[in-house]
Amino acid sequence: MTPSKYLVAIFGGAVSGSEAANQLAMRGIPSVVFDQNALPYGKIEDGLPKWHVKLRDKEEQRINEKLSHPLVTFVPMTKLGEDITFEQLKGMGFSAILLAIGAWKDRPLGLKDVDNYIGKGLIYQNPFIYWFNHKHEPGFDKEAYKIVDGIGIIGGGLASLDVAKVIMFDLVEKALKERGHQVDLFALDRSIARVLDDKGLTLEELGIEGCTLFYRRRIKDMPLYPGNPTTPEEIAKAEAVREKNPQ
Numbered sequence: 267m268t269p270s271k272y273l274v275a276i277f278g279g280a281v282s283g284s285e286a287a288n289q290l291a292m293r294g295i296p297s298v299v300f301d302q303n304a305l306p307y308g309k310i311e312d313g314l315p316k317w318h319v320k321l322r323d324k325e326e327q328r329i330n331e332k333l334s335h336p337l338v339t340f341v342p343m344t345k346l347g348e349d350i351t352f353e354q355l356k357g358m359g360f361s362a363i364l365l366a367i368g369a370w371k372d373r374p375l376g377l378k379d380v381d382n383y384i385g386k387g388l389i390y391q392n393p394f395i396y397w398f399n400h401k402h403e404p405g406f407d408k409e410a411y412k413i414v415d416g417i418g419i420i421g422g423g424l425a426s427l428d429v430a431k432v433i434m435f436d437l438v439e440k441a442l443k444e445r446g447h448q449v450d451l452f453a454l455d456r457s458i459a460r461v462l463d464d465k466g467l468t469l470e471e472l473g474i475e476g477c478t479l480f481y482r483r484r485i486k487d488m489p490l491y492p493g494n495p496t497t498p499e500e501i502a503k504a505e506a507v508r509e510k511n512p513q
Contacts, residue, residue, distance in 0.1 A: 270295045275355055277301075277346050278366035280308025280329060286364055288332040296337040298360075302345040306333060308368055312396045315428050317455040375420065391425050398432050413437065415475050422481035433477045434458060441472040 272295045276283050279301035287297045305311060310325045333340050344350055346367075355363055372390040374381070380388060394411060401408045413436040419426050435454045442449050442465070453461050462468055469476060 272361040273297070273359060274362045274364060275300065275358075275360040276364045276366055278308065278368055279306030279333060279340060279342075280310055280366075280368060281325065282368065283308075283364075283366035284329040284332040286366055287338045288335065291332075291335040291337040294337070296339070298339045298341060299333060300341045300344040300346070300350070302343070302367075304342050306340060306342070312399060313392065314399075315395060315432060316399045317431075317451050319452075391421075391429055394429065395425075395432070415473075417477045419477055419479045421479065422483060426479060426481075430477050430479055431455070437474050437476070438462070438469075438472065441474060442467075445472075 274286075274290055274295060274297040276286050276297050276299045279287075279299045283299055283301070284306065287299050290297045299306065301308070303311075306329055307326050310322055310329070314322055314325075316322075332338070346352075346365075352363070370392065372392050375388075384390070389411065397407075397410050400406050401410070413433055415437055417433055419429050419433075421427075421429070435451060435458075438454060438458055438461070439449055439451075442461075445467075447465055449461055462472075
C-alpha cells in the first residue's frame with residue numbers, strides 16, 4: 267500500500283473517536299487518537315451505569331478492535347488545551363484535527379444563579395454517575411454524594427431514568443441491609459418489585475418514599491421506544507410503551 271500523505275489527530279477515543287479512526291484506516295489514512303483518560307472508553311465506562319455489564323463489554327470490545335488497527339496510534343492521558351495545545355498540534359504535521367470528545371458537560375438548568383447551589387443540594391448527572399461507577403474503587407471518596415429519600419430529578423430522557431434507578435437501588439439496598447437482607451445490584455436492576463415480593467416487603471414497609479422525576483412533557487413523550495415511529499399505529503404503540511416503562 268502506498269503511504270498516505272495524510273495524518274489525522276483525533277481527540278476522544280470512545281465510540282465516535284474509534285469509529286472515526288476506523289473509517290480513516292479503511293481508506294488507508296493513519297491517525298493518532300488522544301484521550302484524556304487512561305482507557306479509551308469515555309461515556310461507556312463513566313456515563314453508562316455499571317449494571318449494564320453486557321452492553322459495556324460489547325461496546326468496549328468494539329472500541330478495542332477499531333483502535334488496534336495498525337494505522338491507529340492511541341495516546342492516553344492527554345487533554346487538549348492542558349497537556350497539548352492547538353499550536354503544538356499545528357507543528358506536528360497533522361493534516362486535520364477531529365474533535366470527538368462527546369457530551370461531557372451537562373445541559374444547564376437555566377435558572378439564574380442556580381449553579382451557586384452545586385454541591386449544596388444541586389447535582390448534575392455526569393459527575394453523579396461517574397461517582398456511582400467508581401465509588402467501589404480503592405481510594406475513591408465513597409461519601410462524595412449522599413443519597414437520601416425524596417430526591418427530585420429534572421429531566422425525562424434516558425439519563426434521568428438512570429439517575430432515578432441509582433437512587434432507588436441505593437435506598438432499597440440500604441433499607442434491606444438494615445433488616446438483615448443482602449441483595450445485589452443486578453437483582454434490583456431486573457426488578458425492585460420482584461426482590462421485595464420475594465422478601466414479603468413493600469416500599470411503604472421499608473419507609474421509602476422514592477424519588478420524583480419532573481418532566482416538561484407527557485409520559486407518553488419520553489424517549490423509551492426504539493426507532494422513530496411515523497404511522498399512527500407505530501405512534502400509538504410507542505406511547506403505550508412509554509407509559510408502561512416508567513411505572
